[in-house]
Amino acid sequence: MSTVVLLSTRRLPPTYFDQVREDLGDQNITIDVVGWVAPSAWVADKVNTFTLIGPGRMPAQPAPEPEVEAEATDEAPDAVIAPEAVADPETVVADEAKVAPAAAEVAAAGENPVTQPVAPSATPAPPPPAAKPRPTGAKRVVKAVEWRARKARKVAGRMLPKAIKTSAPVKFLRGQRATNDLGKNYWERVLSRRDVMATIDKADVVVALDAGAIWAGWNLGQRKASTPVVLGLPAARREFDQLKAPAGNG
Template sequence: MSNVVLLSTRKLPPTYFDQVREDLGDPDITIDVVGWVAPSAWVADKVNTFTLIGPGRMPAAPEPEPAEEPVGEPTDEAPDAVIAPEAVAEPETVVADDATGAPAAAQVADAGPAAEADTAADPGAAADAAAAPAGQPAAAAKPAAKPRPTGAKRVVKAVEWRARKARKVAGKMLPKAIKTSAPVKFLRGHRATSDLGKNYWNRVLSRRDVLATIEQADVVVALDAGAIWAGWNLGQRRASTPVVLGLPAARRELDMMKVHG
């Protein structure tokens, strides 16, 4: 059984790995993936390992389907009686007597006029109490203002603000035809790919688990432009392991191994 390591900087769907096995001509091939971006869905049942070395997190495992409840056979027994809520009498309200022997409810009633007089004396307090939601104070304290930078920090902030403003002005002055031209798009894409490739390779070098996985590979495949730089460096470091670009080249290497092996 052959072991193939895929180097990728793109988001791969789970169905892609079925296509990989079909393109390589071996449904039982072992696939290990070193990805900069997490796959679009759960892939534990599609590959041997998927090592994420870039930002983000792996997708969670799908939740198991709920088991169907068994349906019992009908019986002649009558169902349990259902009691209507209105048929149940509510318990009597118990009012504790105070020290004077008078019920507490009477004291609440006696305090009613005094409370109404206080509310009438201060109608603003009553409005605030009515407007405030339950469980919250009537007047919430305002958050403290963030202190402004001083000294050297103020100078740095001013320089950063002027630099951002200058970039915006320069971007507006540049004609749209130049912004959307093919050479400018190529240069921007090449720069982004170059930065991604270097970051991907540096992260591969810093992970011992990734290097251990690559050492066990029969073929290492760089799937996209972002993984080419890592593939080239791995080819220089491990001459005994073929490192190729794309699945067709990997298929040729595996076929040659079967012929000579």
């Protein structure tokens, strides 16, 4: 059975690993993942291992759905009302005649209700919060320097036209810087984890899935010349086809 190690810095859904098996042409392939971020849902039934080396936590296993039971009713479905439990119409009319005068007296009494004076609340208002003491001495100097630095950054930001700040080259440079920082952090974490390096040593093919994992893939390719390290699933498919070719020709 072939083994592939996926290097990823993006959030992967569980269905992605079904697509990996389809793209590699082997439903029985063993998948190990080294991820910087946790997957979007539980993936223990999709991969052999998923090692999280970045911030966050792995999603928990979903709880099984409880069985729905039929609601019990107090009354039997075939219950029958006894004839003697039904009131006679003449009795109902007599009872209504007795209740009418009493209701009239209650309504008359409600026209002139006696109002009780409401006592004012005796709870005093809370005192205002005490003013924060101002910094003195060296702390005052540090606060002044920090305030001037923030003001200088705001002024510098306003001096650049909006068209320049939102232009494609500036966005590209910012994205490249963020990707480079992520790639270096990812590789340093991979190199410092013995369990991750042991998993990579057992792989038939190592695949860097995104730009953040390219730097780690390049370094692994320099360290492990015997194991193919490629970028993307199409290149991994070619490597797996070459691994299977000698056995098929024989």
